[in-house]
Amino acid sequence: MTLGLELRGLDKSFEPENPVLRGIDLSIRRGEFVSLVGSSGCGKSTLLRIIAGLEQADGGRVAIDGREVTYLEPKARRIAMVFQSYALYPHMTVAANIATPLIMSRLHFLARLPLLGALAPGRRQVRSTIDRAVEEVADQLEIRPLLGRKPAQLSGGQRQRVALARAMVRQPSLFLMDEPLSNLDAKLRVHMRGELTDLHRRVGATFVYVTHDQVEAMTMSDRIALMERGAILQFGTPSELYSAPANLRVAQFIGTPSINCFPAEIDSAGTVSCLGRPVSGMVTSETRQRASLAVRPESIRLSARSEDVVFGATLRRIEHHGSEYILFAEPQGRDQLVRIRVSGAALEGQPLAEGQALTIAFSAADAHLFGSDDRRMDVSLFDAPVRLQSA
Numbered sequence: 001m002t003l004g005l006e007l008r009g010l011d012k013s014f015e016p017e018n019p020v021l022r023g024i025d026l027s028i029r030r031g032e033f034v035s036l037v038g039s040s041g042c043g044k045s046t047l048l049r050i051i052a053g054l055e056q057a058d059g060g061r062v063a064i065d066g067r068e069v070t071y072l073e074p075k076a077r078r079i080a081m082v083f084q085s086y087a088l089y090p091h092m093t094v095a096a097n098i099a100t101p102l103i104m105s106r107l108h109f110l111a112r113l114p115l116l117g118a119l120a121p122g123r124r125q126v127r128s129t130i131d132r133a134v135e136e137v138a139d140q141l142e143i144r145p146l147l148g149r150k151p152a153q154l155s156g157g158q159r160q161r162v163a164l165a166r167a168m169v170r171q172p173s174l175f176l177m178d179e180p181l182s183n184l185d186a187k188l189r190v191h192m193r194g195e196l197t198d199l200h201r202r203v204g205a206t207f208v209y210v211t212h213d214q215v216e217a218m219t220m221s222d223r224i225a226l227m228e229r230g231a232i233l234q235f236g237t238p239s240e241l242y243s244a245p246a247n248l249r250v251a252q253f254i255g256t257p258s259i260n261c262f263p264a265e266i267d268s269a270g271t272v273s274c275l276g277r278p279v280s281g282m283v284t285s286e287t288r289q290r291a292s293l294a295v296r297p298e299s300i301r302l303s304a305r306s307e308d309v310v311f312g313a314t315l316r317r318i319e320h321h322g323s324e325y326i327l328f329a330e331p332q333g334r335d336q337l338v339r340i341r342v343s344g345a346a347l348e349g350q351p352l353a354e355g356q357a358l359t360i361a362f363s364a365a366d367a368h369l370f371g372s373d374d375r376r377m378d379v380s381l382f383d384a385p386v387r388l389q390s391a
């Protein structure tokens with residue numbers, strides 16, 4: 001199977017002793033929508049620029065559609081880039097903006113000149129195929145009525161669509177997008193997410209999308225590469241990253257509100273304890289180590305079942321989110337707020353008030369265990385009831 005994009009061992013430093021990318025390997029299938037996600041400065045844009053050919057890696061290889069492009073100029077790579085600043089030419093109409101990449105690649109220098117160009121042989125024919133291509137892509141993005149306008153006469157979302165149209169008009173096999181929605185207001189961003197997903201389905205090209213917004217990555221991607229300090233912590237589907245995070249930092253990055261982390265310990269027999277009490281799970285570990293037990297807000301309940309891990313806590317804050325509530329509760333004796341997601345229906349007939357005492361509980365089977373190196377540990381058994389009344 002030919003890959004849409006293959007990265008092997010990419011390294012990059014701008015300053016010695018300060019690597020920005022550390023041995024990046026990534027295999028992206030043709031037609032896949034992959035997001036590179038991670039906090040500011042983790043190296044996402046640098047990686048995208050290396051894929052585009054705007055930056056050279058210190059070591060490693062890049063192949064697009066099975067063709068090695070590591071040393072090729074950007075324009076020889078059959079890629080399109082869309083940036084957060086749409087970089088539209090303000091003095092040109094929308095039609096001229098979209099046509100520019102084709103004019104640059106299909107008409108030679110003399111044929112592009114305003115007056116002389118008209119005399120260049122074959123120019124008219126090329127121009128009319130360019131105009132047709134512009135109209136086709138404008139139809140696809142439903143911006144045909146805007147072709148005569150200048151960028152200043154467009155809304156943010158319309159500008160974004162023009163930038164996309166300009167990227168699409170060359171029919172690239174790989175789209176590279178660097179936070180293309182970050183300049184839009186929240187409502188439009190949600191709308192454009194849907195448009196980008198539809199567009200991806202229609203054009204069938206490979207998309208690599210940089211964002212620091214995990215919700216964007218989760219809602220649009222086939223797979224997500226979560227980066228930290230120049231390395232990929234996990235590459236998987238949104239549900240893999242959510243349900244089986246490979247690393248504590250992946251667990252903390254993905255999910256809103258974020259996952260709850262409790263300090264845990266693993267003894268030399270592999271027995272897990274949390275907040276000083278045993279949590280009847282065994283792991284394959286030969287060394288005693290500090291660990292973390294992480295539980296998603298929706299896996300915490302306000303009533304205990306017999307097999308649950310149970311805390312006594314005080315309700316500190318209630319946030320209304322329409323059909324659900326986010327509760328913030330402080331376990332007895334701990335300086336920590338536990339986030340709990342509950343549906344409005346679950347609270348019917350059970351009015352809550354800030355300051356009241358709560359029993360909060362989770363099934364140990366819903367918890368994720370991470371070792372002292374932050375890596376996920378597989379727990380073989382979580383079965384006996386445990387009470388963690390106080391620290």
Ligand SMILES: Nc1ncnc2c1ncn2[C@@H]1O[C@H](COP(=O)(O)OP(=O)(O)OP(=O)(O)O)[C@@H](O)[C@H]1O
Nearest residue numbers: 014015020038039040041042043044045046047212
């Ligand atoms: N041309 C450059 N010269 C020196 N350092 C650079 C250069 N470009 C990027 N860096 C540094 O490399 C690191 C990674 O930057 P990069 O822009 O790739 O991160 P990012 O994950 O895209 O961040 P953001 O989400 O803030 O855009 C940062 O520490 C940045 O300061």
